[in-house]
Amino acid sequence: MRCLGADAASLSRFDRAEGITRVLRNHGDLAPWEEPRPLHETYRIDGWRNLVTVLLQGRSWTGTLDDPDLPGPDRDLLVSLDKYAALSSPVFVGGQVWGELYVTRRAGRPPFEELDLMVAQTLMGLVGAALRHLQDRAVLHELAYRDRLTGLGNRRAVDDRLERVFARDPLAAPVGLLVGDVNGLKEVNDEQGHAEGDRLLREVARVLTAEVARHPGGLAARIGGDEFSVVLEGVDDEQMQEVTKRLTAEVEALAVGDGLSCGFAVAEQRPGGAPSPAAAGRALLRLADAMQYRSKRQSRATRNGRVADGLGTLARHQIGAADRAAGRELAGRVLTAVQAADGDTEERLAALAASVAQGLGAASWWLSDSDGRDLVIRRGEYLRQGDLGTGTMPVAAGDRYPLADYPASAAVLRGGVFFATLEDGHSTERAFLAANGYVSMLAAGTTRNGVGWLVEIMGDAVTQPLAPHEGLLLALVELAANGAPGGR
Incomplete structure (x- = not known):
């Protein structure tokens, strides 16, 4: 002085x-x-x-x-x-x-x-x-929560922040999580050197810092090599969309790199009924990450001259010869299992669900009935439980889920089918997937003697595509509920 x-x-x-x-x-x-x-x-x-x-x-x-x-x-x-x-x-x-x-x-x-x-x-x-x-x-303490290259928080900082947010039950305010990948970092490293790549990462960090400064309590972090995230409290979908637009525009304007592919998710409560703050944080990250990958695919499609908004629909409904062959094999396998099942509707539907899940390499299957207010899980099996993380409670027989919270499930109980992923489907179904470590869900319903039944097949990263089998699952569920040909 x-x-x-x-x-x-x-x-x-x-x-x-x-x-x-x-x-x-x-x-x-x-x-x-x-x-x-x-x-x-x-x-x-x-x-x-x-x-x-x-x-x-x-x-x-x-x-x-x-x-x-x-x-x-x-x-x-x-x-x-x-x-x-x-x-x-x-x-x-x-x-x-x-x-x-x-x-x-x-x-x-x-x-x-x-x-x-x-x-x-x-x-x-x-x-x-x-x-x-x-x-x-004090470098070890600094490394625990900070990314040394950019000065932002790291993955641990994000996990801890989300865990503190979801420790409040109910939440004090909605929480939004944005995940973004830096496009073109590998090309910058390969063509201009890693020093220039590091400079690009620091420039992206500068943009994120300026953005979180707009939001009290916000957190910006680098959670992977080219992956960044922003945690904001008290925001809704529209506000997160505005944040995404600003960030993508500002990173796009940088002298190096090829912009930022962003996805976000907003939660007003623990996603999918996650049983612990840590599990809720992981679920929100899965949802945001899935939307980020969707954005990246759409950007890639736009650059290749395709219509980005149609990608999901085309992938879902274009069924090739391999899918048809798999469907025929699956139908034969399931009908055999249903015909061999003893007992009533529940027995036949459980045999169907287990056979479909095994045939498609699914992660798990579940059979529920409904009293008009709740879905009650009657049977199920984890074929692969996967890494759900500490604090996640597996689904089990006897669990109840309010129909009002799962409208897609409620809508098919009188006969119908739906398919959901972390990217597409009703928000509550997507949140359930995220909270339980799944990436997709195929479900079909039917009513028998006044009781609604729901068969759910859960997919993970190694499960065969579920979407091509929507019609087949619905037909098989109807057959099983009414008694398969040649059965009792």
Whole structure:
């Protein structure tokens, strides 16, 4: 402070993951509201043009109350501090902006000049070197929640944030999760070198930091090599769509790379009735990730001259010779199993579900009936439970699911079929898939003697395509419910 002839000085730490700077220490001639070691003095960079200059662009600035170009927030801050002139300089640690030095002078003192800027930059270089030494000693703690290349949070930070959000039951506010892949990173690395690829990742991180600064409590993270995410609270689908548009446009405008493929999901409660906060966080991530892959496929189709919106429909209804052959084999296998089943409708439908699941390499099958209010699971089997993660409770006989929460299931109980994936289908069915570690679901219903029955076949990454067998499953369920030809 003495080297710069300042009357007061503040040192702040920049949090890229949340788009805010936290004041660590205030010293000198302080305003009545300032504290030497504040606990809660933070500034969100959104709306502070000069903070963006310092923290995201790494450039110093000076200004005075007499300057007509001084932005309003900076002017208001100087007035509240009862000061006339300000100088701000970035603190670099390891080549990235670590924080900010902000010094001020009272009225009657001269403004800061170019020489003061040079002195401040030299001093902050020394401070940065000292901080680097201290940071190296705490590197293991830093690595636990931070991505070292970009300064954003990492996957663990996202998991912990979502777990804290879903620990509130009910949620205090809806939570949105965006997942985005950087397009063209491999090409940049291959053609221009990994240093340029790293620069692209840092530029994308800068864009995400500026975005989360718009949203109190937001978190930006790099969760994989070219994969980023943003967690926002108190948002709906429309707001998340606007965030997605801004991010894709700004990354598209970067000098390198080929834009950002984004997908998002919003939850107002634990998705799919996930039994624990950790399981709910994993389910939301699966939903957002699925929509991100859908966006990437649509972008690829658009570049190839195809109609992106028709991809899902074409893939679902174009059945080739291999699918027809598989269907014939499956029908024969199932009819044999149903004819061999003893007992009533439940026995026959259970034999059908087990045979279909085994024939398609499904992850599990479930048979439920309905009393008009709930679906009640009567039988089922995990053929592959998969990695559902800690805290996830498997589906079991006797579990009840309110029909009002699962409209697609309720709609087919009198006879019908539906297919859902993590990308397509009613939101509650998609959430159920995500919460239970599945990627697709084929279900058919029927009513027998006033009782509604539902057969569900759950698919994972290794299951054969389920969609081509919608019509076949519906026909087989009707046959089994009424007694298959040649059966009892």
